[in-house]
Amino acid sequence: MLNSSIGKKLLMALAGLFLCVFLVVHLGINLCLLRDDGGEWFRAAAGFMSSNKIIKVFEVFLFGGLILHIIYGIFIEIKNRISRPISYNKTYASQTSYFSKYMIHTGMIIFAFLGLHLINFYFVKLGWTPAPQGIVAVEDKHDFYNMAINLFQNPVYSFVYIGFMIFLGFHLHHAFQSAFQTLGVNHTKYNTLIKATGTIYSIAIALGFSVIPVYFLFFWGK
Amino acid sequence: MKFKLKIWRQENAQAKGKFVTYELDNVSDDCSFLEMLDQLNETLVDKFDKPVCFDHDCREGICGMCSLYINGRPHGNDSGITTCQLHMRRFKDGDTLVVEPWRAKAFPVIKDLVVDRTAFDKIIQEGGYVSVNTGGIPDANAIPIKKVDSDLAMDAAQCIGCGACVAACKNASAMLFVSAKVSHLALLPQGSLEAKERVDNMVSKMDELGFGYCSNTGACEAECPKEIKISNIARLNREFFVSKLG
Numbered sequence: 001m002l003n004s005s006i007g008k009k010l011l012m013a014l015a016g017l018f019l020c021v022f023l024v025v026h027l028g029i030n031l032c033l034l035r036d037d038g039g040e041w042f043r044a045a046a047g048f049m050s051s052n053k054i055i056k057v058f059e060v061f062l063f064g065g066l067i068l069h070i071i072y073g074i075f076i077e078i079k080n081r082i083s084r085p086i087s088y089n090k091t092y093a094s095q096t097s098y099f100s101k102y103m104i105h106t107g108m109i110i111f112a113f114l115g116l117h118l119i120n121f122y123f124v125k126l127g128w129t130p131a132p133q134g135i136v137a138v139e140d141k142h143d144f145y146n147m148a149i150n151l152f153q154n155p156v157y158s159f160v161y162i163g164f165m166i167f168l169g170f171h172l173h174h175a176f177q178s179a180f181q182t183l184g185v186n187h188t189k190y191n192t193l194i195k196a197t198g199t200i201y202s203i204a205i206a207l208g209f210s211v212i213p214v215y216f217l218f219f220w221g222k
Numbered sequence: 223m224k225f226k227l228k229i230w231r232q233e234n235a236q237a238k239g240k241f242v243t244y245e246l247d248n249v250s251d252d253c254s255f256l257e258m259l260d261q262l263n264e265t266l267v268d269k270f271d272k273p274v275c276f277d278h279d280c281r282e283g284i285c286g287m288c289s290l291y292i293n294g295r296p297h298g299n300d301s302g303i304t305t306c307q308l309h310m311r312r313f314k315d316g317d318t319l320v321v322e323p324w325r326a327k328a329f330p331v332i333k334d335l336v337v338d339r340t341a342f343d344k345i346i347q348e349g350g351y352v353s354v355n356t357g358g359i360p361d362a363n364a365i366p367i368k369k370v371d372s373d374l375a376m377d378a379a380q381c382i383g384c385g386a387c388v389a390a391c392k393n394a395s396a397m398l399f400v401s402a403k404v405s406h407l408a409l410l411p412q413g414s415l416e417a418k419e420r421v422d423n424m425v426s427k428m429d430e431l432g433f434g435y436c437s438n439t440g441a442c443e444a445e446c447p448k449e450i451k452i453s454n455i456a457r458l459n460r461e462f463f464v465s466k467l468g
């Protein structure tokens with residue numbers, strides 16, 4: 001199964017969908033930052049995520065899925081480039097969904113963001129990198145709430161962050177419906193529903209994550 | 223009408239090709255793209271130049287022999303047609319037309335605009351048929367088939383194997399072709415008997431021949447002269463999973 005093209009794509013799609021679910025959970029926790037409660041909800045949610053045993057198991061799956069998705073993505077991209085050794089003089093003018101042509105590019109951008117994100121948070125927790133400092137004092141290496149404030153108070157960081165979220169939205173826009181097609185789910189009755197859900201999902205994720213830096217830049221503490 | 227033609231010329235499979243530009247005048251807007259190339263070739267032969275080689279046979283959109291990647295689109299800037307059905311009135315007078323062969327590792331150029339599409343035949347040889355003894359002509363109603371299924375099977379069976387899907391796909395994937403061939407047999411009772419081995423063998427042949435991996439961009443569906451739908455690709459995926467599980 002896995003030495004076939006379709007098998008590899010199946011694995012990529014499943015890993016991708018799992019990451020899609022993860023993004024919803026992550027966004028849910030991040031949105032707690034918008035509550036003006038001194039980080040009470042956010043700390044509770046983040047605390048639960050980092051202490052719960054079941055979540056720990058999921059974390060392994062998450063990193064596994066992520067690495068799998070990336071490795072297969074790169075492998076397939078290389079394979080596809082080899083499949084057309086001489087490219088066309090005139091570039092493709094066929095009607096396609098726009099973002100589908102740039103999945104590897106948006107994927108690489110998201111990967112770059114992921115690096116930054118891990119350095120700023122996850123690696124801090126592991127004690128590998130220093131906590132982001134700024135206008136509020138960070139209590140310890142688990143104090144993600146104050147770290148987030150410090151980062152989002154920085155306009156450069158915030159706008160870069162929003163930029164990354166827009167690319168994430170582009171990636172998801174094609175990814176969502178493409179995963180269903182790869183799984184073999186394509187039915188005249190449900191296609192519109194899947195496509196619409198994908199569009200709403202990608203916009204909601206990009207917008208949802210972007211709202212937070214905007215809040216901390218312009219509205220927090222005012 | 224007058225055209226500037228930028229055409230890929232390549233002496234043989236080993237030679238390094240290049241684009242050569244030709245000017246062609248007095249082209250009737252009623253003539254097809256291939257007739258326009260015939261006209262160009264006449265002028266070339268008159269000058270003792272080598273004519274441009276291109277594939278064709280029926281010239282009525284049924285054989286799948288004609289190819290040509292014209293201005294960034296397989297079979298040119300019209301939908302649901304082959305190059306032989308493309309008319310020059312679809313272009314503007316004075317246009318520059320860039321004509322290239324299909325580009326894919328699995329479809330090597332033989333000469334000029336002619337590519338070797340044997341790869342498709344090899345895939346068909348892996349299972350694009352039924353090997354049951356069909357005997358004499360049975361009564362039309364002897365095998366009941368659902369209307370929806372027969373319609374879908376007939377839609378898929380329209381594929382003429384021209385390779386436009388591979389040419390259009392940014393990954394040079396043959397999934398639309400294979401899915402059409404798998405679908406039109408899998409949907410019918412006669413074909414369903416060998417469905418499992420068929421999908422398995424055809425997919426592994428497709429992979430082996432060096433076609434790319436489908437990334438669901440939909441370019442194939444947009445360019446297919448027979449308007450084969452990518453819902454067939456989803457069916458191919460399903461058939462493949464079932465063959466692996468069962």
Ligand code: FES
Nearest residue numbers: 279281286288306
């Ligand atoms: S020549 Fe037969 S389809 Fe064009």
